Amino acid sequence: MITGASSGIGRAAALAFARAGDRLVLAARSQAALKAIAAECVAAGAQVRVVTADVTRRETVEQVAETATAAFGGIDVWVNTAAVMAYGRFDDVPADVFDQVVATDLLGAATVARAALTRFRTQGHGVLIFGGSLLGTVVTPYMSAYVASKWGLRALIRALRLENRDAADVHICLVSPGAVDTPIYRNAANFAGRFGKPPPPVASAEKVATAILRCARRPRATVTVGTANRVINLGFLMTPALYDALVGPLMRAGGLSRERVAPHNGNVFAPLAAVDPQSRAHPSWARPIAAGAGFAALAVLLARRYTS
Numbered sequence: 001m002i003t004g005a006s007s008g009i010g011r012a013a014a015l016a017f018a019r020a021g022d023r024l025v026l027a028a029r030s031q032a033a034l035k036a037i038a039a040e041c042v043a044a045g046a047q048v049r050v051v052t053a054d055v056t057r058r059e060t061v062e063q064v065a066e067t068a069t070a071a072f073g074g075i076d077v078w079v080n081t082a083a084v085m086a087y088g089r090f091d092d093v094p095a096d097v098f099d100q101v102v103a104t105d106l107l108g109a110a111t112v113a114r115a116a117l118t119r120f121r122t123q124g125h126g127v128l129i130f131g132g133s134l135l136g137t138v139v140t141p142y143m144s145a146y147v148a149s150k151w152g153l154r155a156l157i158r159a160l161r162l163e164n165r166d167a168a169d170v171h172i173c174l175v176s177p178g179a180v181d182t183p184i185y186r187n188a189a190n191f192a193g194r195f196g197k198p199p200p201p202v203a204s205a206e207k208v209a210t211a212i213l214r215c216a217r218r219p220r221a222t223v224t225v226g227t228a229n230r231v232i233n234l235g236f237l238m239t240p241a242l243y244d245a246l247v248g249p250l251m252r253a254g255g256l257s258r259e260r261v262a263p264h265n266g267n268v269f270a271p272l273a274a275v276d277p278q279s280r281a282h283p284s285w286a287r288p289i290a291a292g293a294g295f296a297a298l299a300v301l302l303a304r305r306y307t308s
């Protein structure tokens with residue numbers, strides 16, 4: 001089961017599971033995008049069911065679970081990568097947009113957890129994998145609803161793990177990438193005046209999908225994907241004043257593009273019709289260059305800090 005399968009990491013995970021011979025139920029709000037990815041999974045040899053569902057609507061999530069049970073007899077692994085983002089200062093983001101990001105990324109995840117864990121506990125096994133984020137352990141400006149949701153998600157998962165310690169074969173996993181090259185940045189609601197972009201270093205959706213597949217086979221509580229995550233986490237914890245001084249300028253330089261954009265709600269309330277789910281935030285040649293530049297900048301800043 002994958003909720004959020006129509007794009008980005010969820011889409012890549014669907015293909016990875018399909019190639020591994022798994023049976024799939026794919027869910028998201030956009031039926032057209034789901035059908036396209038389902039066709040690719042079928043071509044890879046998988047049996048696939050498609051269900052349109054909105055994680056902010058409990059009854060549609062239950063419907064997804066029922067479809068999986070009816071089609072395949074149960075759910076072994078549920079991956080939730082459904083998420084939306086909103087850029088802008090907290091006071092510039094309309095309250096209903098802020099609320100909908102939290103409703104999708106945090107409360108939607110809770111709805112998925114409720115549907116999955118009830119079934120996993122009854123059948124005695126199951127792996128629930130959430131798309132977390134580096135922004136669940138560090139903070140950046142201009143993305144407050146997303147950051148608050150990802151911190152909340154990490155806390156929720158920890159609490160759920162504690163409550164399910166008695167179910168030895170029920171696993172709750174958090175796969176937390178740094179920046180990943182997916183459409184989420186372009187599709188985000190935007191009240192920052194400039195389109196968002198993944199700050200370097202940028203991983204591929206396929207790399208995160210591989211980590212998700214591995215987690216499904218050999219569950220681990222927390223998996224991080226991203227070459228700079230550990231350094232950034234360390235900087236956040238060990239040198240908070242330096243982190244706070246740098247994160248704003250770095251975000252404006254690396255996390256927002258130069259391309260101007262009028263305020264808009266992006267895909268927060270409904271999927272964008274014309275989005276190509278394969279579209280990337282960066283051309284592939286840009287990734288190694290961006291990663292190198294990001295590392296160099298970080299190394300210089302840290303070296304300055306420790307040699308001054």
Ligand SMILES: NC(=O)c1ccc[n+]([C@@H]2O[C@H](COP(=O)([O-])OP(=O)(O)OC[C@H]3O[C@@H](n4cnc5c(N)ncnc54)[C@H](OP(=O)(O)O)[C@@H]3O)[C@@H](O)[C@H]2O)c1
Pocket residue numbers: 003004005006007008009010027028029030031033053054055056080081082083084104108131132133134176177178179180181182183184185187198267270271272
């Ligand atoms: N890209 C990154 O840099 C990055 C970094 C760290 C963590 N992550 C996390 O990785 C996960 C996947 O992100 P992504 O980058 O792959 O984003 P994406 O390409 O935009 O995919 C997000 C998916 O969520 C679905 N979705 C959105 N709202 C939904 C709703 N209300 N109900 C059901 N499905 C919904 C979207 O499909 P529809 O629009 O068709 O519903 C889409 O399939 C998220 O949890 C994200 O926070 C991403």
